[in-house]
Amino acid sequence: MAGRTVTVMAVSNDYRDFVLELLAPLGQVSARRMFGGVGIYANGLFFALIADDVLYLKGDEDLKVAFEAVGSQAFAPFEDGKTMAYWTAPAEALDDQDLLLDWARKSLAVAARKQKPSPKGRGRGPR
Numbered sequence: 001m002a003g004r005t006v007t008v009m010a011v012s013n014d015y016r017d018f019v020l021e022l023l024a025p026l027g028q029v030s031a032r033r034m035f036g037g038v039g040i041y042a043n044g045l046f047f048a049l050i051a052d053d054v055l056y057l058k059g060d061e062d063l064k065v066a067f068e069a070v071g072s073q074a075f076a077p078f079e080d081g082k083t084m085a086y087w088t089a090p091a092e093a094l095d096d097q098d099l100l101l102d103w104a105r106k107s108l109a110v111a112a113r114k115q116k117p118s119p120k121g122r123g124r125g126p127r
Contacts, residue, residue, distance in 0.1 A: 011038045015053040022097050023104055047111040048104065049086055051077065056086035057107035
């Protein structure tokens with residue numbers, strides 16, 4: 001990330017709590033402040049983030065197609081416009097918990113596939 005400027009991303013406590021409540025059926029869901037935003041974990045897997053009170057879900061090349069089909073936007077925190085593999089949660093999903101949970105489970109599956117083994121058996125996730 002050398003040479004890139006990251007945009008500051010405010011997150012309100014109310015929005016964070018709203019998202020955590022919607023995602024609670026996934027299991028042990030937690031949030032951790034990072035880089036001005038909030039990382040969202042479920043059962044120790046980092047699979048989503050909140051920036052500027054917008055929920056982004058982790059994606060891969062396959063899920064990218066599904067996100068694009070519903071009008072989701074890629075997370076672009078850098079001033080140069082470079083994106084990361086996180087996509088806005090579909091707008092209708094924030095009004096339909098079951099739909100959001102479906103998308104979140106797909107993102108969790110991506111996170112599980114992409115997770116690297118931690119050194120010496122140490123766990124990953126919020127402390």
